[in-house]
Amino acid sequence: MSTARRRPLRRSRGGFQPPFCPNPECRFHRHPESWRPAPFGAFLRPRDGRRFPCFRCPHCGRRFSSRTFSVTYWLRRPELLHAIANLASEGPGLRQIARSLNTTHPTVARHLARLGRHCWLLHSRLLQDLPLAEPLVLDGFESFEYSQFFPFHANLAVGARSWLLYHFTDSPLRRKGRMTEAQRLRRAQLEARLGRPDPKAIERAVASLLRPWVERATRSHPLVLHSDDHPAYRRALRRLGNRGGVRHAVTSSQARRTRTNPLFPVNLTDLLLRHGCANHRRETIAFSKRRQGALERLAVFMVWRNLIKRRSENGTGETAGMAAGVTSRPWGWREVLGRRLFPGRVKLPGRWREYYRRRVVTPVLGPGQAIHACRYAF
Numbered sequence: 003m004s005t006a007r008r009r010p011l012r013r014s015r016g017g018f019q020p021p022f023c024p025n026p027e028c029r030f031h032r033h034p035e036s037w038r039p040a041p042f043g044a045f046l047r048p049r050d051g052r053r054f055p056c057f058r059c060p061h062c063g064r065r066f067s068s069r070t071f072s073v074t075y076w077l078r079r080p081e082l083l084h085a086i087a088n089l090a091s092e093g094p095g096l097r098q099i100a101r102s103l104n105t106t107h108p109t110v111a112r113h114l115a116r117l118g119r120h121c122w123l124l125h126s127r128l129l130q131d132l133p134l135a136e137p138l139v140l141d142g143f144e145s146f147e148y149s150q151f152f153p154f155h156a157n158l159a160v161g162a163r164s165w166l167l168y169h170f171t172d173s174p175l176r177r178k179g180r181m182t183e184a185q186r187l188r189r190a191q192l193e194a195r196l197g198r199p200d201p202k203a204i205e206r207a208v209a210s211l212l213r214p215w216v217e218r219a220t221r222s223h224p225l226v227l228h229s230d231d232h233p234a235y236r237r238a239l240r241r242l243g244n245r246g247g248v249r250h251a252v253t254s255s256q257a258r259r260t261r262t263n264p265l266f267p268v269n270l271t272d273l274l275l276r277h278g279c280a281n282h283r284r285e286t287i288a289f290s291k292r293r294q295g296a297l298e299r300l301a302v303f304m305v306w307r308n309l310i311k312r313r314s315e316n317g318t319g320e321t322a323g324m325a326a327g328v329t330s331r332p333w334g335w336r337e338v339l340g341r342r343l344f345p346g347r348v349k350l351p352g353r354w355r356e357y358y359r360r361r362v363v364t365p366v367l368g369p370g371q372a373i374h375a376c377r378y379a380f
Contacts, residue, residue: 095288118298137226219247
């Protein structure tokens with residue numbers, strides 16, 4: 003934060019009051035009771051002449067401004083964040099979004115990474131105290147990163163009644179299906195250089211996804227789980243040590259995908275993903291170059307699906323979040339991006355901590371892939 007052009011500032015009655023110290027190493031970051039920040043002048047933004055009050059934590063000495071608590075903190079073009087959020091689940095690819103906003107596709111990718119991190123934190127905060135009051139529907143959504151030689155599963159857990167997308171994890175896969183001899187040779191060369199994907203990746207990722215619910219399930223309050231006949235799902239439940247607290251109902255993947263199908267909520271989520279995210283379409287040049295980027299965009303889709311989009315286009319204005327009891331009314335992106343959330347104050351489940359730090363690696367790209375290691379920044 004620039005120290006130029008600081009002026010004395012008196013906080014007016016009803017003015018901005020920092021809720022806590024933004025320094026994650028300060029004890030007043032998580033427990034701001036009795037914390038009183040000291041005024042430290044104001045910051046004048048040269049671009050538009052706006053003045054933002056600045057403060058200093060008397061405990062750790064950290065200096066910050068009111069902008070520190072904004073989702074657009076440190077962005078040179080903050081107006082892009084809401085625009086990219088609006089477009090991210092409406093079908094265009096990164097370059098199409100960039101052209102429509104007169105910017106570059108790396109800028110769009112960076113904004114989507116920030117949006118994804120914010121959406122993981124927001125979703126976790128909203129659901130942290132929400133009891134699971136409905137069956138879960140589990141399925142694997144298949145896509146690929148970099149090329150079709152690197153497929154992966156997004157394992158989705160959706161509410162059977164509310165259609166809320168509760169959670170997702172990822173699993174790298176080995177390319178399968180019909181291939182030419184040249185494609186088989188290319189797969190063998192890549193596996194010799196990069197290693198073969200873990201054959202138990204789906205089992206491990208599904209176990210991570212279901213663990214919080216399975217551990218709380220009892221015979222009197224069981225977890226009811228619907229899935230198709232993928233063998234990894236049964237193995238994942240055995241890995242978790244199911245002791246009668248889980249009722250697992252299996253529906254054939256060959257069954258008609260109508261509304262009467264028990265897997266309909268997750269099948270609908272799959273359709274919306276194919277429709278709203280260009281990187282997951284069957285025939286596309288907008289595929290994800292990194293699985294990390296695909297997961298960040300999936301996090302944005304999750305919040306859009308749960309809080310903003312109506313459950314049914316022909317129904318009422320109810321959202322999946324309203325049906326699950328997460329919210330009382332539909333949200334917009336201004337509410338979703340209303341204030342910045344800090345990872346030190348929100349508990350992220352399992353794999354999402356790795357996703358937040360951008361630790362999902364695309365092997366073919368080699369070492370040196372960027373991770374999110376900033377302690378104080380977004």
